Amino acid sequence: MIVMTKDTMEIVREQDVVPFRNRVREFSTRIGMSLVNQTKLITAASELVRNMLKYASGGKVILEIISYNAKTGVRLTFKDEGPGIPDVAMAMRDGFSTGRSLGLGLPGAKRLVNEFDLKSNPGEGTTVTVIHWKNGR
Amino acid sequence: MERIPILKMGPFLLVTIQIDLYDRLALTLENDLINMVSQTGARGVLIDISTVSIVDSFMGRILGNIASMSRIMDAETVVVGMQPAVAITLVELGLTLQGVYTALNVEKGMELLNTKLGDNLELDDDEEEDQDDRND
Numbered sequence: 554m555i556v557m558t559k560d561t562m563e564i565v566r567e568q569d570v571v572p573f574r575n576r577v578r579e580f581s582t583r584i585g586m587s588l589v590n591q592t593k594l595i596t597a598a599s600e601l602v603r604n605m606l607k608y609a610s611g612g613k614v615i616l617e618i619i620s621y622n623a624k625t626g627v628r629l630t631f632k633d634e635g636p637g638i639p640d641v642a643m644a645m646r647d648g649f650s651t652g653r654s655l656g657l658g659l660p661g662a663k664r665l666v667n668e669f670d671l672k673s674n675p676g677e678g679t680t681v682t683v684i685h686w687k688n689g690r
Numbered sequence: 691m692e693r694i695p696i697l698k699m700g701p702f703l704l705v706t707i708q709i710d711l712y713d714r715l716a717l718t719l720e721n722d723l724i725n726m727v728s729q730t731g732a733r734g735v736l737i738d739i740s741t742v743s744i745v746d747s748f749m750g751r752i753l754g755n756i757a758s759m760s761r762i763m764d765a766e767t768v769v770v771g772m773q774p775a776v777a778i779t780l781v782e783l784g785l786t787l788q789g790v791y792t793a794l795n796v797e798k799g800m801e802l803l804n805t806k807l808g809d810n811l812e813l814d815d816d817e818e819e820d821q822d823d824r825n826d
Contacts, residue, residue: 571710574744592744592775596783599746647784657747661783 557625558583558618564602565611573614574599577629580616584625584687594627594685597662601631601681604658608651609635609678619684626667626686637675645671694719696726702734702803703727703765708741716752723756727765733810734803735760738796740771750785757790766791766806770799 558580562573577598581591598614605612612633619628638644645663650656663669668684692715697704703726705719723735735756739745745753757767768791772780780787791806793799 567713571712574710589775589778592773592779593782595744596746596779599744599748600783603746603748655747655751655785657784661747661785664782664784665779 555620556617557620558616560616562614562616563611564605564614567606569611570599570602570606573602576616577627580618580627581685584618584627586627586685586687587689590685590687590689593665593689594629594683597665597683597685598629600658600662601629601683605631605633605635605679607654609633612678624686624688626684628682628684631681632678633680634678637677637679638671638673639675641671641673691718693722696722698726698730698732701732701807702736702800703730703732704736704738706738706741710742710744711749711752713748716749720752720756720759724759724763727760727763732765733807734765735767736796736799736803737767737769738771738799739769739776740773740795742776743773745772745776745780745785747783747785750780750783750787753787753790761789766803768793768799768802770794770796 560576562576564573574595577595578591581594602614612631615630617628619626643649645660647660648656662683666683666685667690670682671679673679694705694707694715703723705723726732727735737753753769760767769787770793772792791802793802
C-alpha cells in the first residue's frame, strides 16, 4: 500500500464538521471519484465524525489518498480518546444507540464504504478506519 | 446568528436550504419552522434541498421531525429536489424518511401541497354537510 497524500484534521467542535467534509470532497475529487461514491464516502465520514464529537468530545482524522493493487482510494482514520465502545457487536447493529439518535451511524457508515474497521478499547478510545475506492468497489 | 430564511406564500411556508447545514443551524430551522407554522396557521411546508449535497442521519432526523411536528400542527411537509446521489446514499444508510412527502421539484411539490389542501377542504365540507343532514 502506497500513501500518496496525507493530511490530519483536528475535530473538536461542531463547526469543524463542514470544513472536514469539504476536505474529504477535495480528496475524492482529486482521484476522480464519481459523485455517487463521493456522496457515500462523505456521508459515512459525517456519521463517524459526529460520533466522535458526541461520544468522545472530538478527536482527529487522518485523510489519505492510497494506492493498492492498481486501485486508488481515500482512506480516513478517525481516532479519539473517548470512553470506547464496550460492546462493538451491539454498536454495529441497526437501531442500537446509547445516545438519543436513530442508531444508524456505525452500521450505516459501514454499508456506505468499501472497507470498514473498528477497534475500541474501553477507557482508551476508538479508532475507525474506512477506505472507499475510486470506482466504489 | 446565521438563519435560514422562511418565506410565506399563501397558505404555505417555503424554505430553500442553500448551504451545508451544521447541527445548530438545522436545529434552529426546525424550531423557527414550527413557530412559523403556529404563528401563520400555514397548512403546508415545502423544503427545497436541491443544492444540498449531503444528508446524513442527523439531517434526515431533522427533516422527519419537521414533518411530524408540522403534522401535529395540521400542516403537511414536502421535501423537494433531492439529488440522485443523496437518494442512493440515504437508502443505503438505512434512512427512508418515513412520514415525509417528497416531490421531484418545487413545482411538483406545490402541486402536491395544493392537492393535500384540497382533499382536506373537501373533507371539511363533507363534515359540514353531515351536520346539515342531522339538522333536517
